[in-house]
Amino acid sequence: MMNKQNISANISLYGRSIWQTIASRLRPKNGIEDILNYRYISDRLATSGQPIVPEFSYIARAGYRTVLNLAPPNAANAIPEEEKIVTALGMNYLNIPVVWDNPTHEDFDRFCDVLASRSERPIFVHCAMNMRVSAFVFLYRHLILGISQTEARKSMESVWQPNEVWQNFIASEIAAHQSRSIIED
Secondary structure (H helix, E strand, C coil): CCCHHHHHHHHHHHHHHHHHHHHHHHCCCCCHHHCCCCEEEECCEEEECCCCCCHHHHHHHCCCCEEEECCCCCCCCCCCCHHHHHHHCCCEEEECCCCCCCCCHHHHHHHHHHHHHCCCCCEEEECCCCHHHHHHHHHHHHHHCCCCHHHHHHHHHCCCCCCHHHHHHHHHHHHHHHHHHHHHC
16 A cells, blocks of 8 residues: 555656656757667666657667667557567667566566677667666666666666665665575675
8 A cells, every 4th residue: 555655756756757758859859868868878788768769760870789678568658669660770679578566576687688698789778767777777787797886876866766666676686686695605
């Protein structure tokens, strides 16, 4: 059962998300940096919220070879023909449909597997608003690549402050990773 604080936080989060989407769609488009909540992470990784159809050509021109979508196909701003659009531009398309209110360890493991298997080729990862993605990228950079929690958290926090569901998910993934590390030693 949601308490008043959680309801208020969700209303604030969704209201901000709607405003960001509208503002992004109204701005003139000049390149990849104009995609909703775009974040450059490294030469091989960038993230964003849901690109609109013309923006996929920016992604291809920037040299990304794979587009990984973490939003379910029924997300409010999903593009039904996204896979077809992406592959027509010569990129690979993958989808790991992470349910907003129920991210799972299996989702994160699949995400890590995709990033590891494509580590030599640039990958562009998006979801509806870059919230799911930024949390997964934070965990990947911290837990898998060994980047400090403070440094890895910066790109996530430039997009949002995780709500209670995502705070719990992040904490459980960090705890699970620490448990595995102790067992492996």
